[in-house]
């Protein structure tokens with residue numbers, strides 16, 4: 001399994017993760033649940049109207065954290081906007097519940113993929129393992 005597959009599988013397993021962004025000198029963090037492996041990249045989804053989207057436009061640096069069954073993941077990198085329609089459609093197919101809120105052509109739905117990302121898998125029982133996506 002590749003590094004990006006492993007990270008995506010872990011996020012699918014946890015269901016919820018926490019996404020941190022930066023606003024000036026203030027960290028901002030909130031729960032997220034979207035994760036999609038598409039053409040070898042890990043994508044998340046949001047709305048362009050949200051503060052999180054504005055923060056990432058000003059500063060793409062982001063970090064996510066997820067925890068399940070005694071193991072946790074920290075993924076640090078940059079989130080890059082991708083307006084490709086096909087990846088939006090793929091996201092809506094994977095998580096149909098989003099169809100009630102988003103449409104690929106609504107001008108709001110946003111897909112972002114991780115670039116220059118480093119994943120660290122940790123647990124209470126083993127040393128941290130760092131892998132580059």
Ligand SMILES: Cc1cc2nc3c(=O)[nH]c(=O)nc-3n(C[C@H](O)[C@H](O)[C@H](O)COP(=O)(O)O)c2cc1C
Pocket residue numbers: 016028030031032033034045046047050051052053
């Ligand atoms: C379990 C859970 C999962 C969520 N997943 C997402 C998500 O994947 N994308 C998203 O834009 N908002 C998601 N939300 C909603 C955001 O947390 C919420 O809109 C938040 O206010 C966005 O941050 P902001 O206000 O700084 O923009 C989720 C909320 C919960 C409770």
